[in-house]
Amino acid sequence: DAGITQSPRHKVTETGTPVTLRCHQTENHRYMYWYRQDPGHGLRLIHYSYGVKDTDKGEVSDGYSVSRSKTEDFLLTLESATSSQTSVYFCAISDYGGRGETQYFGPGTRLLVL
Amino acid sequence: GIQVEQSPPDLILQEGANSTLRCNFSDSVNNLQWFHQNPWGQLINLFYIPSGTKQNGRLSATTVATERYSLLYISSSQTTDSGVYFCAPLLQAAGNKLTFGGGTRVLVKP
Numbered sequence: 654d655a656g657i658t659q660s661p662r663h664k665v666t667e668t669g670t671p672v673t674l675r676c677h678q679t680e681n682h683r684y685m686y687w688y689r690q691d692p693g694h695g696l697r698l699i700h701y702s703y704g705v706k707d708t709d710k711g712e713v714s715d716g717y718s719v720s721r722s723k724t725e726d727f728l729l730t731l732e733s734a735t736s737s738q739t740s741v742y743f744c745a746i747s748d749y750g751g752r753g754e755t756q757y758f759g760p761g762t763r764l765l766v767l
Numbered sequence: 768g769i770q771v772e773q774s775p776p777d778l779i780l781q782e783g784a785n786s787t788l789r790c791n792f793s794d795s796v797n798n799l800q801w802f803h804q805n806p807w808g809q810l811i812n813l814f815y816i817p818s819g820t821k822q823n824g825r826l827s828a829t830t831v832a833t834e835r836y837s838l839l840y841i842s843s844s845q846t847t848d849s850g851v852y853f854c855a856p857l858l859q860a861a862g863n864k865l866t867f868g869g870g871t872r873v874l875v876k877p
Contacts, residue, residue: 695853695867711864743810755800756855756865758810 656680657759659744665765672731674762676744678724685727686711686745686756687719696743702727734766769793769858773868780844780875788839788871790854798857799830800865801839805850813839813852844875 656679666672676685687699688711698711700719708719716738718730731738744759770793780786790799801813814821814828816837821828825844830837837854851872855865 693869695869696855697867698864701864741808755812755815757812758802761808761810 657744657746657757659742659759659762661762662760663763665767666734667767668735669733672734672764672766674729674742674744674764676727676729676759678727678746680746680748680757681724682746682748683724684747684749685721686747687717687727687729688743688745689713689740690743690761691740699729699742734764736766738764739766740764769866771854771856771858771866771868773852773854773871775871776869778871778873780841780848780873782844782846782875782877784844784875785840785842786844786873788841788852788854788873790837790839790856790868792835792837792854792856792858792866792868794835794858796830796832796835796856796858798865799832799837800855800857801828801837802853802855803848803850804853804870810853817857841873844873846875846877849873849875 658677660675686701688696690696697713702708702721720728742762745756747756772791798817803811816828816830818832825842827840851870853870855867
């Protein structure tokens with residue numbers, strides 16, 4: 654299995670508070686991704702990174718920001734959490750940006766915003 | 768718009784049965800992956816298959832990119848095959864990002 658960890662694994666927070674989720678990899682892969690999974694929507698891409706300090710938006714980026722200061726860490730921040738951001742968040746990594754490479758997923762973080 | 772459709776949405780199998788899951792997509796594909804999400808939520812790679820056929824044990828997959836579909840075959844199903852199966856093509860129209868289908872939920876009964 655690819656070396657991907659996510660922290661925290663579970664979090665309960667209140668509307669309006671900031672939340673940061675961390676993804677850590679030990680594979681030295683260039684590309685990292687954040688997805689959210691919701692019933693009826695499958696997995697949707699929030700943001701991705703194609704290198705240190707290089708990030709771009711995905712399909713559902715509103716309300717989220719990301720940062721990548723080291724190859725191994727990709728942070729997802731909810732600046733002011735809302736109930737619509739209650740979801741399961743998955744981090745993924747790949748070496749060639751998807752075109753010719755498999756993406757590997759972390760174990761997920763379950764976030765509940767009250 | 769971009770569409771990835773999986774069928775059937777739900778499937779109940781008796782242990783030992785065979786089944787076929789289908790994934791239709793609306794645009795040219797450079798890559799396609801099949802994933803299994805187990806009952807604990809973990810997403811596990813099954814296949815990277817932009818075209819052709821691959822086999823891995825009791826599972827096999829076929830992608831016909833020119834006709835914009837992929838199939839996942841499960842043979843001699845086991846209770847451990849239960850979970851949700853996702854296909855995720857990398858579509859040119861989606862900026863070469865993986866687009867996930869809605870999944871097929873499989874329950875294998877002993």
